[in-house]
Amino acid sequence: MATFTSKTMWRIMIASAPKCAFSPNVVYFPQFSTFPLGSVPDLVEVKVPWTAQAVPIRGRPMLVGSDSPKFPEFLAPPRDRFPFVYKPAKDLGATPEECAAAMRNVIDDLLRKRDEGAVLFRGLPISTGEEFSRVVKNLGLKISLYTGNGIRHQTHDFVYTASDQPPEWCIEAHNELAYTPYYPEKVGTFSLIMQM
Numbered sequence: 173m174a175t176f177t178s179k180t181m182w183r184i185m186i187a188s189a190p191k192c193a194f195s196p197n198v199v200y201f202p203q204f205s206t207f208p209l210g211s212v213p214d215l216v217e218v219k220v221p222w223t224a225q226a227v228p229i230r231g232r233p234m235l236v237g238s239d240s241p242k243f244p245e246f247l248a249p250p251r252d253r254f255p256f257v258y259k260p261a262k263d264l265g266a267t268p269e270e271c272a273a274a275m276r277n278v279i280d281d282l283l284r285k286r287d288e289g290a291v292l293f294r295g296l297p298i299s300t301g302e303e304f305s306r307v308v309k310n311l312g313l314k315i316s317l318y319t320g321n322g323i324r325h326q327t328h329d330f331v332y333t334a335s336d337q338p339p340e341w342c343i344e345a346h347n348e349l350a351y352t353p354y355y356p357e358k359v360g361t362f363s364l365i366m367q368m
């Protein structure tokens with residue numbers, strides 16, 4: 173996960189349990205727009221053309237080994253339908269608690285019953301770390317506190333910055349808290365696109 177100057181990421185750790193550290197379930201919560209409040213969103217799966225979104229990585233500053241000619245030029249795209257992407261069927265407003273209720277159904281189906289590994293939610297009316305905290309509290313998951321040694325700080329209940337390192341630094345791929353006896357079963361992130 174890379175940190176960019178135009179985004180702030182909040183992270184949560186969900187349900188610490190001794191489980192395979194090599195494939196933790198991941199839940200992503202990108203923020204997009206705000207709607208009028210008052211209804212539970214009906215979430216539908218959407219297809220995303222990932223191959224059209226090539227991310228250059230060869231020669232990237234602060235990425236170990238990227239100066240080698242054998243380093244891949246682009247980050248490999250996700251496989252088809254991974255991660256699964258869900259968004260509201262129509263532009264209805266919802267509180268963070270109502271969003272959590274809709275998201276809980278998708279998370280339960282994909283991550284618990286089918287063990288699919290990841291889901292990306294888009295277009296939900298969540299625009300602050302405080303609102304993300306309210307979503308997290310209402311997902312019906314066992315939340316654990318962050319006990320790692322990453323350079324980050326807590327911003328809201330169960331919400332931490334992704335990294336407080338300089339934005340030009342790359343965050344290497346890693347297994348979240350794999351060095352601890354109880355690492356997260358699920359990791360959630362929330363991306364806020366900041367207004368410049």
